[in-house]
Amino acid sequence: MGGKNTEKGTTQNIRGFNDPIKQQEVRGYLSRNKVEVFGLLETRVKQNNFATIIRTFPSYSVLNNYTHHYNGRIWVFLDNRRVTWISSSGHDQLIHLELLHHISNKTVHVSFVYGSNDATHRERLWHELRGLKPKVTNWILMGDWNIVRAMEERIGPNPPSITEILAFNQSLLDCQLEDLHSFGCEFTWTNKRDTTTIIWSRLDRVISNSLWMGHFPNTQVNVLPSGISDHSPLLVSIHDHYQQKRRFSYLNCWEDHKDYGKVVKEAWDIPVKSNAIHRLFPRLKNVRLQLINIHKTSYSGISGKVKEAQQYLHDYQISVQTKPLDSSLLALEQTLLQTYLDLKKAEKSSLTQRAKIQDIKYNYAPTSYYFARIAARKHQSIIGKIKDRHGIEREGMHVVNHAFIDYYQWLLGKEQGAFVTGRSIFENIMLTQSLIKGYGQQGVSPRCLINVDIKKAFDSLQWEFIGKMLQQFHFPEQFQRWIMGSCLVYMLIQIKQIYMGGIREGIKQEILRATSYIEGELPFRYLGVPLNEGKLNKAMFADLITKVQREYSGLLLSSPGDFWNYEESHRKLIMKSWDSCCTLYQEGGFNIKEILAWNKSIICKWIWEIVKHSDSSWTTWNYTYNIKYGDFWTLQKKSTHSESCRSILQVRDELLEMVGSGANMEALLHGCVKKGCIQLHLLYDQFRRKGSNIS
Incomplete structure (x- = not known):
């Protein structure tokens, strides 16, 4: 031990x-x-x-x-x-x-x-x-x-x-x-x-x-x-001391800073080129960095600043008595007094918030007792001992961390695609596509798939701060009420539907009666993506296509100058082809991504996951049921392959035509890897249309 x-x-x-x-x-x-x-x-x-x-x-x-x-x-x-x-x-x-x-x-x-x-x-x-x-x-x-x-x-x-x-x-x-x-x-x-x-x-x-x-x-x-x-x-x-990365904590006293509103607004208004949800996080990051700067300049070491301000005020009050009728000196004394009071208020707010001590409205003093309370509260959150998945007690910060991660990796397995470093949730979608392949066919082995909906909410936020931020950025009042009225902690696990294949009708009805589940029908949506045991058609993506059209409606036509040149002197429109629009700026285009080329780049990422034998259930599935003991570069398309697998093999064939062999292809993919991750923009450069550089 x-x-x-x-x-x-x-x-x-x-x-x-x-x-x-x-x-x-x-x-x-x-x-x-x-x-x-x-x-x-x-x-x-x-x-x-x-x-x-x-x-x-x-x-x-x-x-x-x-x-x-x-x-x-x-x-x-x-x-x-x-x-x-x-x-x-x-x-x-x-x-x-x-x-x-x-x-x-x-x-x-x-x-x-x-x-x-x-x-x-x-x-x-x-x-x-x-x-x-x-x-x-x-x-x-x-x-x-x-x-x-x-x-x-x-x-x-x-x-x-x-x-x-x-x-x-x-x-x-x-x-x-x-x-x-x-x-x-x-x-x-x-x-x-x-x-x-x-x-x-x-x-x-x-x-x-x-x-x-x-x-x-x-x-x-x-x-x-x-x-x-x-x-x-x-x-x-x-x-042994285990240094953890410090978390960002919002302090209420920052709101009293004279530049608070200006700094937050300027940071929020920094242009970010992306869609609405992807703009949110860079903006929050910008605000956080500016608030950290405010803290460093005005509130870091707040207790020391309070003592300095108090001493400066006392010294000045003694010296001002030599000229008791000087109005400028009296005005400066009031300024120093206000500075001291502001710092004192900020100190109390900071310590109260950090120590979670709500009963210090009176007899407040920033003694080491309050710092002890802060340290004690932090110490209470430490998990000092845990049983690992084998039932063995583990102790110590490093050991507990590893045991915790090991347990949930074992519990969730490789199937957990979301929120895991190096994993993509799309692997789960492709794996599910492979799993439901053949569900509607006769003679397949008995199988079932359960659609589980897990809803979570965590009350780890300062809802007072959230409310103030919603007001600061002028969100509609009804929206604010929706958000502030839903501050509940709950977890609801709901079995939505069960899908069965290869099961006789009598046994199927017994399962439904015993479980009270509802039998689902294919196709269905998983993480917003339509899944079907057969070929996917355009109608299955109608909702997604409509959503994309609604999102970008009018975007391409809002600035017609982006798609043709207008020469004022000749009063003439010079039309540009779509192919040339998809080239780089230096090639005379508008650097618009070509969808087919970008899609091939993404598929190449999954080819790389297969080639390098990544540690994921989707890769394991492919080697177990599709590739088996063969070679990925020579694998033939089969009717039993899922749509995603067939698309991957199609792009593989195009790549082999380009470079000649699997070894050359692996070398090309390896050249697009930086810091352990494959870079899509480097892959895209292999597939995009290219024009001649213009001077």
Whole structure:
């Protein structure tokens, strides 16, 4: 479980450590988990037996607090081979250590806590923690606190005292400490009684300050089953830092910037040559870049800017008293005051938004507590442990990421064409065309295809921001109501229809009765593309053709000068052929793409996918059922091939006529590959009409 990029610490309350069986259990636990630091609590071992027991742990040096408590309530085991001990201090409820963290080469402060059962005695612990706060940097605390932080952290009779809970939370607030996110068991202690008197409680926890969360964001706390004790062990793993790409987050305070509206409008109005949906994303990107510039110049390091503005204002207010009646100085003071207030407002807005703290309208102060809350909120989103598809637990950011991806690649398989790098959703369309080939024929093997509709919506957006953006760009009010009224989180999986082939009518009816599905008829649409078991005809594409005609209606005729030259001096129109219009500008044309040539270029992309044996279901299907043990370059067209397969073979034949052989064709395709991707514009240049360059 451990490794060269992971360091581990743990703590557990094990009452009665004189028992050899418990000692053996602990040795096995430390060895299995490769623990460097271990805090053992409530040993109930007399001091004269201490040396005898620790000799059975030869790999560890052991500290204790017998000088502060006669029972030595806390023992700390240190593996000197992997941890460097710098200093330590003791207390009857605490042992505090300063250690050298080997992975980061940073000094860390670790406190092992065993809080008293008596609330009055615990006040001494809270006082000790407040005294340690100014002396530490990266600080983590773990152990049995003997008190919960909330009423819901305890189940059973004798509820905890609200006063004691508030005292605990206040001490953590004073020390600016926050719980580290944990996974595993919800409760850490039970009295193991019958159901009428049993108590479950979360007495053990791991806490840290914001500096720790900043330097060790991949710290994970696993609450394990209690085993030989009535307390669960807390296993803390510190993984090597995994730097994630920072996400863009919109901050509401940007809207108060004096240039906000102007910058957003100018960025949005940058011309983008594309259709409506393809213009959206470049425009959003332009807006994002300009907002980032605003942030860098005006809001980056906002707390530091607030302090500077405050100091500048105070200094100026002192100096202005030398000329108290100078109106220009008084006006400048008001300007400085407004600058300070604007920065203060932006700071509060930023921190509130980042920390999700909605209750700081009063008594607001940008202390490290708020930064701790921000760090804690970020830490809560970390998935520290996961079971892979084989049921084996995986831990650590790198390992969890790989396990997650591996699981969904296994679950979705190569059939997942959308939203996967290097895949195209069109592969799914062509594969489906191949699958339904022959569905209407007699004598085919029994088969069925189910059309599933999955609808999703994610509430991960700031809808307040979306509403403001819709208003900013003057979307119609009715459209705004539609968008803002649909902010729901839902996932609906709906079986739309089932298509069957080669199945006897009686069995078909039994399937329909058992499933309550509706039998569909071919052709049908998949991702907007008509699919049929036979040949596709023009009528099947009527809706698509109408949509294209509607989209580009009048476009070609809106600027007649694009298709002929008008010579004013001779009052004469010079007509140009369509062929010449499809040549490059330097060849006297208008660089209009020739549809047939562009279509052949796209088909060449799929030829390349077959030739290079790409890792996709569509390619695997072709090699399994079409090419088999033959050669793609010599494969003959068959009636069993789908329309897409026949089109690919037709273009292949044209290419072979052009270049002579499959080897030459592969070389041509390879020459069109840049950075691992085939470039369509280079392929298009092989098929387009070419004219003579004009001077």
